[in-house]
Amino acid sequence: MPELEGYFADLPSNDFNMLFRTLPPPQQGFTDADGNGVCDINPVAARSYFVAAVCGSHFKRLFPQKSLHFCHSSASLHWISQVPESVQQRRSPRVYVSSDCEEAVGAAYLHQFNTDFTAFLNTRAREMVDGGSLLISLVGRNAGTQLTEEQGILGNIAGHLEYAFEELVNEGIVEKEKYKSFYIPWFGPSSEEVESIVKREGLFEIGNMRVLEGIPMHPMTHWKQGKEKIFGRFVAN
Numbered sequence: 001m002p003e004l005e006g007y008f009a010d011l012p013s014n015d016f017n018m019l020f021r022t023l024p025p026p027q028q029g030f031t032d033a034d035g036n037g038v039c040d041i042n043p044v045a046a047r048s049y050f051v052a053a054v055c056g057s058h059f060k061r062l063f064p065q066k067s068l069h070f071c072h073s074s075a076s077l078h079w080i081s082q083v084p085e086s087v088q089q090r091r092s093p094r095v096y097v098s099s100d101c102e103e104a105v106g107a108a109y110l111h112q113f114n115t116d117f118t119a120f121l122n123t124r125a126r127e128m129v130d131g132g133s134l135l136i137s138l139v140g141r142n143a144g145t146q147l148t149e150e151q152g153i154l155g156n157i158a159g160h161l162e163y164a165f166e167e168l169v170n171e172g173i174v175e176k177e178k179y180k181s182f183y184i185p186w187f188g189p190s191s192e193e194v195e196s197i198v199k200r201e202g203l204f205e206i207g208n209m210r211v212l213e214g215i216p217m218h219p220m221t222h223w224k225q226g227k228e229k230i231f232g233r234f235v236a237n
């Protein structure tokens with residue numbers, strides 16, 4: 001086996017220390033997060049690769065050119081780089097694009113996603129070796145749904161935030177104006193939107209693309225009778 005090195009990339013605000021401390025224990029000959037050598041570990045449960053961290057926005061260059069063989073963007077490309085400027089100026093009372101918001105807001109979010117995702121593809125294409133593979137997983141919305149429709153888990157979280165903000169405004173803790181100007185910089189694209197950007201840029205061939213629906217991964221997606229307390233705590237956290 002060749003020796004492998006993996007880089008964890010995220011914004012500088014990420015807690016990289018915690019990340020390194022929660023990695024599987026390293027195999028014999030490697031050192032653990034505290035710099036100690038590790039000898040006596042079941043090889044199946046042990047980590048057999050080297051690790052490093054890289055800080056910065058993935059919309060810009062992070063690695064030397066032609067240095068990556070495999071790249072996995074996990075659950076982060078639905079975060080866009082900023083709330084679109086036209087939306088900031090509009091100042092309508094919305095936490096996010098939801099069912100009763102204007103069409104133009106949805107279009108502005110899609111435009112921002114387009115700009116950011118294009119930058120991501122172009123920077124990764126420069127950093128990856130010819131024949132390398134890019135695996136992207138992100139939170140999207142179902143085919144055929146409107147830009148402004150409630151979008152799965154993003155819509156759920158936005159809904160909880162809206163209720164919470166309204167409560168804080170009613171209690172006089174947060175100013176109404178502040179709430180009105182608050183938008184979250186995330187956008188759940190449809191698979192068609194993702195596909196059309198990848199094809200337009202022509203930097204990667206799509207080998208496989210799947211929409212995974214109804215994954216029971218998050219208590220936030222389902223509210224169960226008798227579990228209100230756990231659900232409330234989870235969402236509040």
Ligand SMILES: C[S@@+](CC[C@H](N)C(=O)[O-])C[C@H]1O[C@@H](n2cnc3c(N)ncnc32)[C@H](O)[C@@H]1O
Pocket residue numbers: 009010011014056057058059073074075076079081
């Ligand atoms: C839901 S978490 C996923 C974390 C991790 N990748 C995983 O799969 O468990 C989303 C992550 O995206 C990161 N993120 C958001 N915008 C980013 C950007 N422009 N560049 C790099 N990371 C970003 C956030 O800091 C956050 O850690």
